[in-house]
Amino acid sequence: MDDKVIVDNVSVRSVMTKSTLPVGGFSVNPYVGCPHACKYCYASFMKRFTGHTELWGTFLDVKHWEPIKNPHKYDGQRVVIGSVTDGYNPYEEKYCNTRRLLEELRGSTAEIMICTKSDLVLRDIDLLRQFPKVTVSWSVNTLDEQFRADMDKAVSIERRLKAMEQVYRSGIRTVCFVSPIFPGITDVMAIIERVKDFADLVWLENLNLRGQFKGTIMNYIREKHPELVDLYEEIYNRKINDYWQMLEKTTAEYAALHGYPYRVNDLPYGRSEKGKPVIVNYFYHEKIKRG
Template sequence: MNKPIINEIETKNILTKSNLPVCEYSVNPYVGCTHACKYCYASFMKRFTGHTEQWGTFLDVKYWKEIKNPAKYKGKELFIGSVTDPYNPQEEIYKRTRTLLEELKGSGVKLSISTKSDLILRDLDLIKTFPNTRVSWSINTLDENFRADMDNAVSIERRLAAMKAFYLAGVRTTCFISPIFPGITDIKAIIRQVKSQCNLIWLENLNLRGGYKSVIMNYIQEKYPQLFPLYHEIYDCKDRSYWIALDKELKAYAAEAGLAYVTNDDSMTRNFHSPPVIVNYFYHEQIKKSARKGAARKGESHARTARS
């Protein structure tokens, strides 16, 4: 990999109000990400940042004025890493995520941190001081060759070791099996590997859109030609039967393994030492539509009650 283009920038506010269902604020100490995942949904950020470089080849290092009165965020959930990895390799040098955590220490905020790195181990003692914290690692394969084809992050072995260290330290952990590559990601093998060291297993299917659809489709055609007809059915013909069948298969597997299998549960209230919950997020678009319809129906009901 060529040396990434690094810029240092100033930003007015590092905490941004979020529409994500898992948090109230999103926090991204960097713009861009040098892990350069071929399937990265966050590449859409280029539309808003003015970057013309290829996604994964640049990183903007954010500097902000010290957070005033961090205690006002007490009880609020902050998601660190919604469109960047807060523990990209450059964090070891610039320590922007570390600085953020130090500014928020003692504030009472709830943290969700998403990463592909084990650099986060550096901050374990600091992260442990926050209430209701959860850290997730993206692991969508146990095959290091496929992993190396897809990203420049640390090995799966190192991610698993970091997850275990956090779990043993009493920090809630999530194995984010995403994106699931049809015919490639061995979900059951990953679950068997992580079920004793995480509180939540989150499943999300591979969505192909924007510029990286052709990148992935070309990769499959070259490296996994036997799977290309399947990918064509799913991503060109919009056939969802693969996900429907996989959902049914995993639901049965979870029942056999004694694991809860749900469509929307963050498990934060469950006993820490309970078996992990498996969350199927294959149909997140349908879930969002259902939630919006439910909210609309609830609003109409309130309106009728108010009129009567």
């Protein structure tokens, strides 16, 4: 845990929020803020609604909510844990908010979907296996640990991949969330090849630069990858989508060549044949259209 992170406590009536995300259901964030401090994090907009003025990644509010008295209220509902925080950030080891949530939902038929960059989720395999439908998704947008370290303070890519494999082998559905894809940096096919034997689904999402972090990322590209400046200017300032259309075409051809099921803007549920993960093209932020 980072001593520089300001930790506070907040009381809320309920931790369950009806989701507006494409995956639907309920969105659950057991914390406000996230110490992973991802430089590209869209969730930094949450500062506007919480009164925080600190830099994103330097504060964490631990939520305290009234216990869920009727877990069956969520039977058959998708419950997404970690849409604007990571429920398994390092402080979860101490505060156990995500584990408490799972314990309160135990006995329901809620479909649990966890989005994380952590291997702490391994602690809760015992609980997760008690739900009829569970998906654990790890964000992996590079195999380069230096680039990862430049972008976030979460655990290493290798630790994420080892956790993914262990969860997969425990019988729980896994997703490799290749997001955000950095043009010219993220090697999509290399990641798929690395995870194909322990990922049921590979979900591809493009980098969408907006808000306060756009300048941060553009400055990073200028400093560390000057050879990509023209490409990023083309995509993010001139709004030319040729790169994404090319990547979409290349990915579809790659999937066909290797016999990987390929979907566009879809999130099918189920386990995949080992070595044949479903590849989902989710380039919806820039409104990419096929063909």
